[in-house]
Amino acid sequence: MNPPDYPTEDVPLQGVNYGGLPIQPAVVQQTAVNINTDVPVIIEYPQDHIIWSICCFAYANPFCLGLAALIYSIKARDRKVAGDVDGARHYGSTAHGINIAATIIAAIGFFIFIIIISVIMAQAPSYY
Numbered sequence: 001m002n003p004p005d006y007p008t009e010d011v012p013l014q015g016v017n018y019g020g021l022p023i024q025p026a027v028v029q030q031t032a033v034n035i036n037t038d039v040p041v042i043i044e045y046p047q048d049h050i051i052w053s054i055c056c057f058a059y060a061n062p063f064c065l066g067l068a069a070l071i072y073s074i075k076a077r078d079r080k081v082a083g084d085v086d087g088a089r090h091y092g093s094t095a096h097g098i099n100i101a102a103t104i105i106a107a108i109g110f111f112i113f114i115i116i117i118s119v120i121m122a123q124a125p126s127y128y
Helices: 049-061 062-082 086-128
Strands: none
Touching: 049 062, 049 086, 062 086
């Protein structure tokens, strides 16, 4: 849109002669890009927490909770491969809860162990 107080005239570009060489008008190529606005539906697959379950099984396995979490994680992965999203979500959430319980119990046990060792080391010189 041009302001109304300015005159609008079309002036053709002409080749100008600079030192004997005429300037040719430039050819402009335009490229059109089509952007697809249809967003594909992304299926959110549930997590199976297999790595966390392996760590709980190998490093902190209180009351065999790490083994139970590993079994549920493997079941969740099998359900996910089979295409049963609801079953994979159920087994994955169960494995997640068991992993949380195993991690908390192992952390509390580790801290109690550290406190007991430090108390024994602090009182050891008084016995000698």
